[in-house]
Amino acid sequence: MKKLFFMLIALFVVAVVVTMVAMPSVKTASGIFISGDESQPLADSVMKIVKVSCMDCHADGGNGMANAHVNFSKWVSYKPEKQAAKANDICKMITKGAMPPKKYRANNPDAIPTQAQLTMICNWAKSLNK
Ligand code: HEC
Numbered sequence: 013m014k015k016l017f018f019m020l021i022a023l024f025v026v027a028v029v030v031t032m033v034a035m036p037s038v039k040t041a042s043g044i045f046i047s048g049d050e051s052q053p054l055a056d057s058v059m060k061i062v063k064v065s066c067m068d069c070h071a072d073g074g075n076g077m078a079n080a081h082v083n084f085s086k087w088v089s090y091k092p093e094k095q096a097a098k099a100n101d102i103c104k105m106i107t108k109g110a111m112p113p114k115k116y117r118a119n120n121p122d123a124i125p126t127q128a129q130l131t132m133i134c135n136w137a138k139s140l141n142k
Contacts, residue, residue: 051090065112068116
């Protein structure tokens with residue numbers, strides 16, 4: 013009987029730990045966060061730029077390969093750590109001039125981010141990586 017009791021306790025502890033690991037920002041019944049911040053929607057200023065320059069490919073209905081890396085339609089569902097890491101990648105790719113891709117730039121010159129927009133996006137990326 014004692015053994016069964018301890019096994020039940022152990023099972024309960026495992027279940028709690030698994031839940032905490034699987035859902036890092038679940039609220040407890042009392043409304044206190046166990047851990048993690050809330051995922052943030054894309055800032056309006058950033059959304060404006062990526063809508064013009066990126067979302068032909070990086071959004072639902074866009075390019076599957078592109079969306080495997082970043083899908084702006086699903087941004088809100090990314091965990092905060094993933095958002096921060098992706099924001100860094102985005103800053104890197106646009107600074108290098110690797111995104112939007114060369115061919116797309118040639119056909120859509122208006123979609124090439126300006127220097128001011130690059131700076132804005134990279135500052136946003138930094139703010140997520142504090
Ligand atoms: C014409 C379609 C297209 C447009 C427009 C586009 N991308 Fe991409 N992007 C892709 C594709 C395709 C890949 C996947 C490349 C691969 O896997 O080799 C990609 C990959 C990426 C990656 C991951 C790169 C890596 O290797 O880690 C980032 C970050 C990215 N894009 C950001 C952007 C941003 C930011 C914009 C807008 C400024 C943008 N892309 C515009 C097609 C596009």
